[in-house]
Amino acid sequence: MKPVNVGLLGLGTVGAGTVNLLANNAKEIGRRAGRVVRITHAAVQNLDKPRECPTDGITLTTDPFAVVNDPDIDVVLELIGGEDDAYKLVMAAIEQGKHVVTANKHLIALHGNEIFAAADKHDVVVTFEAAVAGGIPIIKAIREGLAANHIEWLAGIINGTGNFILSQMKFEGADFAEALAEAQALGYAEADPTFDVDGIDAAHKLAILGSIAFGIPLSFDRIYTQGIRGIHADDIAYAEEMGYRIKHLGIARRNDGSIELRVHPTLVSEKALLANVEGEKNAVMVYGDAVGPTVYYGAGAGAGPTASAVVADLIDTVRMMSVDPTGRVPHLAFQPDQITDTPILGNEGFFCGHYFRVQVADEPGVMSRITGLLAQHEISIEAILQKDPETAGDDALIIIVTKPVIEGQVMKFFDSLDDLPETRPGLVHMRVAQFED
């Protein structure tokens, strides 16, 4: 099948991330999409600037309209950001009959109504998954996954910079200015942090979420918006004393005959899932009448997560361009001829920590013999407990958590543990796993 030619506008962090992702995962993406997608042209501001990605095979130009107007380009990726130029370019691409993928929340929140009307008129699609909550497929979840629901409300941590600052204030007791400076030093906040800390960026995203949840026009200028500049470390401490965490949330909710759209610092119970989303992460909670509460969590910004969403939109667009069944989403995600029968590992090969509880005769030296056996099998201890509950009579219970190790070694250790005269039958064994949030 003919490859799809993509024109890229902007080769900054997200643009380069997108080029890198398409290159690094070309095989995997091809196995899924069943069609080759290639970036043939890219518009940049300065041809001589060093790039964060390879540009072999990509024609670079400083004229973005040349990319938009090139008849060989099927899809335009708008990754320059900002409002005015992006608007003109996206509208020009639409008028040329090209599909558009954009990560630009500012553009969609302010001009989405006109852009989508033009796209419908010219029979093209404009996708914008990357505009909200970075790599989390939240637009897809609401627009398609929850399409059967009457959405009652949604609430989200949709500005990673603001959440990072609040987490720093909470964990370090830092005041706002210190936490902001740290966010800037780490590259999470811009030199001019206005959009992030005054809630404007979150309001852009909430405008989009509110529209797709409730079927209303994009209404950025009607969102009640309050940022996080006014939050003191003291308030975070007082809130915590009363069982709350302070999160900067975007909230959209139906009322009788009206809709609430609001962005503001919010106290939430420390037990709520949203209260425990820390650092630069994003999370959106969506409540549908049939499904109840659902939550979507992940990275809200950064080159990789944003590129993940941009390329997912690109794959969706390419699929939609095929009228034949081979363009459909494959049943098992990969094209039928690309399903590979990779070997499945047996449990002796699992690498993880292990928990075990063993009952032993409470005799001198028994702990030393058990830890000696562990050492002999090159198994390191993470934590150890000894208990003498009444149910064990004169015996003791020894509970050990090991560091990660190949399970085969643990099985051999269990055999030798079983051979100790002090060991009672009935060893309890479970695995331990770490999952980086």
Next chain:
Amino acid sequence: MKPVNVGLLGLGTVGAGTVNLLANNAKEIGRRAGRVVRITHAAVQNLDKPRECPTDGITLTTDPFAVVNDPDIDVVLELIGGEDDAYKLVMAAIEQGKHVVTANKHLIALHGNEIFAAADKHDVVVTFEAAVAGGIPIIKAIREGLAANHIEWLAGIINGTGNFILSQMKFEGADFAEALAEAQALGYAEADPTFDVDGIDAAHKLAILGSIAFGIPLSFDRIYTQGIRGIHADDIAYAEEMGYRIKHLGIARRNDGSIELRVHPTLVSEKALLANVEGEKNAVMVYGDAVGPTVYYGAGAGAGPTASAVVADLIDTVRMMSVDPTGRVPHLAFQPDQITDTPILGNEGFFCGHYFRVQVADEPGVMSRITGLLAQHEISIEAILQKDPETAGDDALIIIVTKPVIEGQVMKFFDSLDDLPETRPGLVHMRVAQFED
């Protein structure tokens, strides 16, 4: 456009939930899908049994093959569950050129490879979002939302019954048998709980997740599977003492040249997001190379959540049946002519709790005057703190969290608070919200 005729196999809890959802949200679904979807036929076991849903306009029959073979039926919903009959019916539907939506994890895990091969041959699709994690759109997230990623691993709480039992054991100190009995009394567990508590149901779901994450054939019989019968309340307590929670997880992970597929009780750090998923809820964490960690959380079972996924699949299928652009996913989720300009509520109409911190002259009776003003404005107090920090000199800080109230009342209260002679300038005000997890 011609309505899509749907034939339903099975009118039990999930089948009735699907009929109810299509009826209750007909308008909303129509605004999104742009096409009328109607259930015209349903196969049931007993024509005389009372139904949990209206059946007006639905032709009932006891012969499911009559539904599958009816030339007027475009899409078959297989909601009878089980293995043998479901397999025959789904294969017959496919051979008749009908698309299929199923919630049957058992069927897909064991026979998906043959079913999808037949579907590809007959140019139809078989969708199965409801088969894994109920209403959470996890299949869509992995298959489409993360399609640009090389998935490294995934780990999930994918059996709500098992998670409910472990939560009961943790919170109530119940032993396994007691917690199972409670799950049965509440309808979360079947009379024969084998599939849930021995990990078979989770392994069915993990087989599906592993395939779509890694592009391997469905491999149910090669999953290492261990259930939760062997877990003692003691182990839960000992694990907690060492900073862990015990969760029953399905884990799929790439290794060098092989793949791990395993279902077993697992100790996870008490700080991990998965550790804090309680009760009958499900959550799946997916780690992609570009996006990093993402989490999807929601109801894993029940009529509403399962119907939410079944109807989402149905809408996807209907969209795919349209070759014309009107069948596409609309930009703002709803068809362009169905976007309604619902009024946006101003902040004086917000209904929520309020946090405020006010500095006051520390004089006798000041607290009484403030709480008196709250009472006068019909605002109830949820929590109250008084602080005398050095920074406030001879003044005191009063921090109050109110119960939910219309914001207009709070604004009037602030005005009258401002009029008190003891009140210093610089009131801090934030909102409080509750989100049911």
